[in-house]
Amino acid sequence: MSLDELKAEILRLTRLYSQQAHGGNLPGDMREDDFVPGETPVPYAARTFTEDEVCAAVGSTLDFWLTLGKEGETMETRLAKYLGIRRTLLVNSGSSANLLAFSTLTSHKLPSERRIRPGDEVITCAAGFPTTVAPIIQNGAVPVFLDNDPFTANADLSKLEEAYVPGKTKAVMMAHGLGNPFDLGRVLAFCKQHDLWLIEDNCDALGSTYTLGDPASLLHPQKETPARPYTAPTGTFGHLSTQSFYPPHHLTMGEGGAVNVVRDMKLKLIVESMRDWGRDCWCPSGQDNTCNKRFGWQLGELPEGYDHKYIYSHLGYNLKPLDIQAAIGAEQVKRLPAFSAMRIANWETLRIGLADLEAYFDFSLPTHATGWTPEGFTWDDSGCRTAPSWFGFQLLVKPGAPFSHTELAQHLNACKVGTRMFFGGNLTRQPAFVQLRKDNPAAFRVVGELSGADRIMHSGLFLGVYPGLTQAMLEYMISSIQDFVATKTR
Ligand SMILES: Cc1ncc(COP(=O)(O)O)c(C=O)c1O
Known part of the structure; x- marks a missing residue:
């Protein structure tokens, strides 16, 4: 048997196994007639998948590339296309996505007056998931809490202007609570008026849409005059937005998340750098010399020609998921x-x-x-x-x-x-x-x-x-x- 034939046979058996073990083509594990009220648990959420995801995971495991690669690219491209944005970068969780999105806004590569520095303030709301807020503090900035409207679970914006301090307030970062879009109409107008960053924590809201009555408050320049009213997915209105792919979320990779770069590709370079150890180089895994001058840079106080792969322009992290996770995600996006x-x-x-x-x-x-x-x-x-x-x-x-x-x-x-x-x-x-x-x-x-x-x-x-x-x-x-x-x- 050739390697291709062997792989096809393994995937055929995987499909068969998954159909029997995971309930065939049903979304989730449960057949209608298997449910016994009071005995069968009804979880609030669970991974929902078919044999396609299992085959994708096994196929990627057989390839054994492991680190983020072609499956990652497929997943990133599909998600960015679904949202209609410039780029999506995968990370290993929604919390990492929030940390990365916020850290990006602290970069020295941003205009000095917009860069978020220790002591600067960021408007958010009090009730929600802790890692929407934690990155603000982890970066030395100060969260400013608005109350929540209990009926929408989102920020009560009646004190939005009161929260603003000229010269100190640099951003708004908040979540669309339980999938319910927050009042983007008001938040966008506020961010536009005061020249603030907006990070949408879209971890719980993939697939939600928002309709702006008056598109004049859109933060991003549009190629064509926007329709009025203007409808678009949440996660595409801010400068950056984030996703979680932990199993309860709208799609899953087991563990995983993403930072969405809505329009500004300068932000993409910073997100990528911060995600990948802080490096200056943007070569994908397994590739060298994408910039065509790998040994031609002189940055910082490094010697001329120091290998670009080992030049660090930020204090970064390593927040990447595995390609196997991305393979699952690429199926889920569909x-x-x-x-x-x-x-x-x-x-x-x-x-x-x-x-x-x-x-x-x-x-x-x-x-x-x-x-x-x-x-x-x-x-x-x-x-x-x-x-x-x-x-x-x-x-x-x-x-x-x-x-x-x-x-x-x-x-x-x-x-x-x-x-x-x-x-x-x-x-x-x-x-x-x-x-x-x-x-x-x-x-x-x-x-x-x-x-x-x-x-x-x-x-x-x-x-x-x-x-x-x-x-x-x-x-x-x-x-x-x-x-x-x-x-x-x-
Ligand atoms: C609004 C929100 N943001 C961020 C996260 C964190 O995502 P993760 O569990 O993937 O770290 C969650 C988790 O459920 C969430 O609900």
């Missing part, structure tokens, strides 16, 4: 439209199924929506709209309800239905941040009260909407909540 559609459909199923519990719960609303009916959302008059590719279905227990969110979470846990808190809740109350403030009272700043972030922390939880959920699971999730409320309100 499924994004279908995955998003299923997340949206699952969210709607839960919303309709729980609609008669509005006396006890406040359900999430997409940003700019003012209400929900089974026919659809009603919208504010900003001219902006959102179409979330939901990460989760958030509900807030109403004040005065005869049960707490913890009791509900415990009940659902006993029913084997997975729930999650909105990650770290009000981050300023987490031990790490309490200690930070003890060590240095100026380590972060809070604008106004954080009552919305506290409300999310005290009364919110979210359910899964991932594409592996079957109709039977969704119905069981709904009936488990209905039963719980019925016993508490009898």
Whole structure:
């Protein structure tokens, strides 16, 4: 047998194995009739894949290139094309993506007045995932926390202007909470007015779109006059944006993430340098002399002709994933439209199924929506709209309800239905941040009260909407909540 034939045979058997071991072509591991309510766990999220991903991983393992290579390029190209942006660079997690995106903005290669330096301020919001904020502090800058709107889970922007300090505020960095785009209309106009960087943490929102009523606030010059209204995926409005490919996210590589460079290719060179040890050279793995003057540089105080592969223009990291991970991701990207559609459909199923519990719960609303009916959302008059590719279905227990969110979470846990808190809740109350403030009272700043972030922390939880959920699971999730409320309100 030739090597090619051998490989084809291994992949044929892999496909067969995966079809039997992983539930055939179903998204996820579960066949509808395998589900036993109360016995089969209903996780809030799980990897969702078919034998194509398993074959891609095995194929790449057989090639044994290992480090980021051709599979990485394929995945990066597919994702950048899907988003309609200049470049995507893969990293080993969403947290690494946030660290890398933020660190990029500290580079000495940026104009001096825009470069983020220790002590500069970055506007973010209080409730969410810790590694949206940690890179700001890790780079010596100061996070300035806005409150969250509990109904959208996103920043409450009523104090955005109040948060701004001329000469100190350099950027806005925040996440689209649980897939719900934050109010980009206001944030873009604010960033444009004050010449600020915008990093969108798009880790939970791949596939969401935002419609700007007035495209005049777009930060990037457009080749053609933008349509009015202007609709584009989240993650394409800021200067940089980030993705996570950890299994609960919209697509997975096991561990993984990406930094999206929306337009400015100068930023791409810095992202790449910081990701790859801080090096000045931009040769891909396995290639030399892409610049055609590998031994022709004189930089820093190095001798003339010092090998460009070992010249470091930044204090960098090594944040690359394996090519095997990228091979899985390259297959997953193809499924994004279908995955998003299923997340949206699952969210709607839960919303309709729980609609008669509005006396006890406040359900999430997409940003700019003012209400929900089974026919659809009603919208504010900003001219902006959102179409979330939901990460989760958030509900807030109403004040005065005869049960707490913890009791509900415990009940659902006993029913084997997975729930999650909105990650770290009000981050300023987490031990790490309490200690930070003890060590240095100026380590972060809070604008106004954080009552919305506290409300999310005290009364919110979210359910899964991932594409592996079957109709039977969704119905069981709904009936488990209905039963719980019925016993508490009898
Ligand atoms: C908004 C947000 N940002 C960043 C991350 C970090 O991603 P990762 O787990 O891949 O490090 C997460 C994780 O879920 C997240 O929800």
